[in-house]
Amino acid sequence: MTTTHEERFGAIIAADDKVEPRDWMPDGYRATLIRQIAQHAHSEVIGMQPEGNWISRAPTLKRKAILMAKIQDEAGHGLYLYSAAETLGVSREHLVSLLHDGRQKYSSIFNYPTLSWADIGTIGWLVDGAAIANQIMLQRTSYGPYARAMVRICKEESFHQRQGYEIMMTLAKGSEEQRAMAQDALNRWWWPSLMMFGPHDSASTHTETSMEWKIKRASNDELRQQFVDMTVPQADYLGLVVPDSEVSWNEERGHYDFGPIDWDEFWAVVSGDGPMNRERIAHKRTAWEDNQWVRDAAAEYAAKRGHRRGAA
Amino acid sequence: MSYSVPDVPGRPADAPREDTNPGTPLWEVFVRQKRGLSHVHAGSLHAEDVERALQNARDVYTRRVEGVSIWVVRSTEVHASDPEDAAAMFEPFADKPYRHPTFYDIPDEVGHM
Numbered sequence: 177m178t179t180t181h182e183e184r185f186g187a188i189i190a191a192d193d194k195v196e197p198r199d200w201m202p203d204g205y206r207a208t209l210i211r212q213i214a215q216h217a218h219s220e221v222i223g224m225q226p227e228g229n230w231i232s233r234a235p236t237l238k239r240k241a242i243l244m245a246k247i248q249d250e251a252g253h254g255l256y257l258y259s260a261a262e263t264l265g266v267s268r269e270h271l272v273s274l275l276h277d278g279r280q281k282y283s284s285i286f287n288y289p290t291l292s293w294a295d296i297g298t299i300g301w302l303v304d305g306a307a308i309a310n311q312i313m314l315q316r317t318s319y320g321p322y323a324r325a326m327v328r329i330c331k332e333e334s335f336h337q338r339q340g341y342e343i344m345m346t347l348a349k350g351s352e353e354q355r356a357m358a359q360d361a362l363n364r365w366w367w368p369s370l371m372m373f374g375p376h377d378s379a380s381t382h383t384e385t386s387m388e389w390k391i392k393r394a395s396n397d398e399l400r401q402q403f404v405d406m407t408v409p410q411a412d413y414l415g416l417v418v419p420d421s422e423v424s425w426n427e428e429r430g431h432y433d434f435g436p437i438d439w440d441e442f443w444a445v446v447s448g449d450g451p452m453n454r455e456r457i458a459h460k461r462t463a464w465e466d467n468q469w470v471r472d473a474a475a476e477y478a479a480k481r482g483h484r485r486g487a488a
Numbered sequence: 489m490s491y492s493v494p495d496v497p498g499r500p501a502d503a504p505r506e507d508t509n510p511g512t513p514l515w516e517v518f519v520r521q522k523r524g525l526s527h528v529h530a531g532s533l534h535a536e537d538v539e540r541a542l543q544n545a546r547d548v549y550t551r552r553v554e555g556v557s558i559w560v561v562r563s564t565e566v567h568a569s570d571p572e573d574a575a576a577m578f579e580p581f582a583d584k585p586y587r588h589p590t591f592y593d594i595p596d597e598v599g600h601m
Contacts, residue, residue, distance in 0.1 A: 248551065260531075475536050
């Protein structure tokens, strides 16, 4: 065998095969995956906060139980993803410390506040809807553990989106005040949801190599278009109006046209100046520090039981 | 997006997987989906001891009755073949088609065999 590491890696990618943890991979591939999977994991974990805000105020016991189950799923998704990231030789605690120190980011969508109950419906419908578009694509990503985590996550996300849309249907069929609440939530979440797909392809620094390595299988703009095409008819069904006067069906393209995105807002939120950036990280750090005693107690208990590492 | 690329602690790509978190041991989780099927690898998690590992595995990997039985194994106890050896390990079987039933021509008149 005279093939080089690079050639064998290239052959795996070319054959649409999966790269597995112990395979040789270029440093850039490994670093890109660690960054992307970690930030995906952080997003799941931080995403629990805006929804957690409404657990104690959910309108019925049924909605409360559903919301708690959904938030527990988000924690689970974070864990699947940290688990996938760890196969690349980086520790979970290291990744969490990068989040706490602001050296790694999470999806900017979670830097917006949840002001009304309709926001919980809208998050499920739009934010999880956008996440699904991205994650369905990532089920075909070239790194095996990441692809497998995505398969598991996609199965669970469908519940998230449907419960959100059901909340919106209930509000849309409700009183004048409830319909206004639903429309207000859509007005506030529509544009940030479109921003979830990231900058335009022409301005996206990572897209090209990520597509070459088949980490990403579709571009930001392709996924965003797919999301708009899927979502506009769903808004119509609810009798709600997306806050963009330029949305119209383009027969020729076979897609909806839509107006320009405010990228100044996007970059401001990404760089830390969104409405909730500081609060989200402060809350996360406090939770980590306040729960130190639980980790200490578990370690102490395990030590006393003689199950510490090496002793099994 | 202009994300900073984190430092990756140095580790050769083909090194066996290690406990990357010295504080809390890493466990591999295997779930039996239903009776009659084998346990299949589901993922990994951190836990201080085997009881916590089983409890966490139940919460993380079986929230929708995905399983009826769970194994947890310390990640350091899993020993894997080296992908570099894959050719030597597995390819010799590729040129032994006579190990497969389709290698043999049996006339149709004989019936199903």
